[in-house]
Amino acid sequence: MKRIWDISPQVSEQSPxxxxxxxxxxxxxxxxxxxxxxxxxxxxxxxxxGAHADAPLHYANGAASSAEVELQAYLGPCRVIHAINCGPLIQIEHLRHAAALMPARVLVRCCQSADTEWNPDFSAFAPDTVDWLAGLGVKLIGLDTPSVDPASSKLLASHQQLLRLNLRVLENLVLDEVAEGDYELIALPLKLAGACASPVRAILREL
Structure with missing residues (x-):
């Protein structure tokens, strides 16, 4: 049996x-x-x-809802890259060491341990990093914090990069026990009509 890592937090009334x-x-x-x-x-x-997949509708009126997104991006080879304690933004320099033969899905571990209470000072993606990953053929990015944009952002520049580049995103993952390396990702969104996001039960499986 292939080993499985459950990278979804428990959802409860205490969830941040x-x-x-x-x-x-x-x-x-x-x-x-x-x-x-x-x-x-x-x-x-x-x-x-909890662990969820934003739909494009979350950041663009008239864009695809969770029921309308194609599923290929949420299933397949994936690379976990560590950028622990990288600061407010995940920069290209934090990921460059793992860029060779990049698969279409990239999850970034920013936290030593995922937050269990709301903390606005989380790491997010720099828009240039999203653009760089797309240039390497990446179709989905994810991370172990609440958003690809800082909590205080009003422009949501990284979300807008996702829209422009037609990338998908997973947020609020738990990567505490996951080493850097390549895995199979399975994190399918529910077919929720009109919804701006969907919970996922995200797992990694050894290749």
Missing amino acids: IFPGDEPFRLKWTARLSADCPVNLSAITMSPHV
């Missing part, structure tokens, strides 16, 4: 979220009893809670 976003909530609509054969729950949450 952007201020003002909709937190995870679960309620029971039916409970197993003599009169009911099942437990049945309902959840409400932003699709950006």
Whole structure:
């Protein structure tokens, strides 16, 4: 059996979220009893809670929703690159050491351990780095922080680079136990009509 790394955080009411976003909530609509054969729950949450795939609709009106994105980018060979404690922005210099024969999917580990509480001082992608990766043939980028843009950004320059270059993105991953190297990524978004993002159960599998 090939080894699997689960790179998704647990989603709960304690999951960190952007201020003002909709937190995870679960309620029971039916409970197993003599009169009911099942437990049945309902959840409400932003699709950006936990590991998730932004859809282009998140940063462009009229762009593809989660139900409309093609799936190829979310499945296949992937490289994990360490840029731990790289500072506010992931620069090209932080990734250049792993650029040879780059696969179409790149995940960057920025954190020694992924945050379990909201922390606005996370690492994001420099727009030039997104452009450089696309030039190497990358179709999907991901990282272990809440966003490819800084929390204070109003222009979302890296998201706009994703749109211009037709790249896909995964955010809020957990790469604490993952060594640098090549893996198979499986992180399919749900087919959510009209949604700006989708939760994913992201895993890496040894090649």
